[in-house]
Amino acid sequence: MSEQAASRVWQRMRALVLEQHDRRREVxxxxxxxxxxxxxxxxxxxxxxxxRELTEQLSTDKPYTTLVVDYLERRGLVERSVHPDDRRCKIVTVTAAGxxxxxxxxxxxxxxxxxxxELPPAELAALDRTVAKLAVD
Structure with a gap:
């Protein structure tokens, strides 16, 4: 496959996921x-x-992560507690509501x-195989 075709496929995949069927607004x-x-x-x-782990996973800075967790905590979705091995660290845990x-x-x-x-089963199976080759678990 040419670089041009690869670029076209990538653009279509991005458009499908990020533009045509972006679930972020809905959630x-x-x-x-x-x-x-x-x-x-x-x-x-x-x-x-x-x-610290949450900051790394979100790719944010510490103050912003604190604001996010403060918000989630006020809504009753998470709780913070002191780390049992390092009192300087806080652990964030989900609540039942969270x-x-x-x-x-x-x-x-x-x-x-x-x-x-709506894809026919054969096309869906082919797409599944192709995406599985590309996906990193």
Whole structure:
């Protein structure tokens, strides 16, 4: 495949995911928060994180991560506690309400668009194989 064809495929993939079927607005509206806060909640819902780990995963700076966690904590979606081995560190843990909100977000974000659902089985299987080769777990 030529570089031109690869570029065309990449542009179409980006448009499909980020423009035509971007779920970020939908999830933000449903949960009433910005996408960075949704992203933080989803990360914390996977398991407790230190503030440093969350900062790294979000690619934000420490003060901004603190603002995000403050917001999530005020909404009752996460809790902060002192790290058992290092009192200088805080651990952020999801609450039951946060876990429920994270599941709502996951459901919205992971819902395939109709253009994928409507593909014939053979084409869907071929697309699945192709994407599996490209994906990094």
């Amino acid at each position: 933000c509206a449903e949960l009433g928060m910005s996408f960075i806060k949704v992203k933080a909640l989803r990360r914390i819902a996977r398991g407790p994180l230190t503030m 876990q429920a909100a994270s599941k709502v977000a996951e459901g919205i974000i992971n819902e395939p668009p109709s253009v994928i659902l």
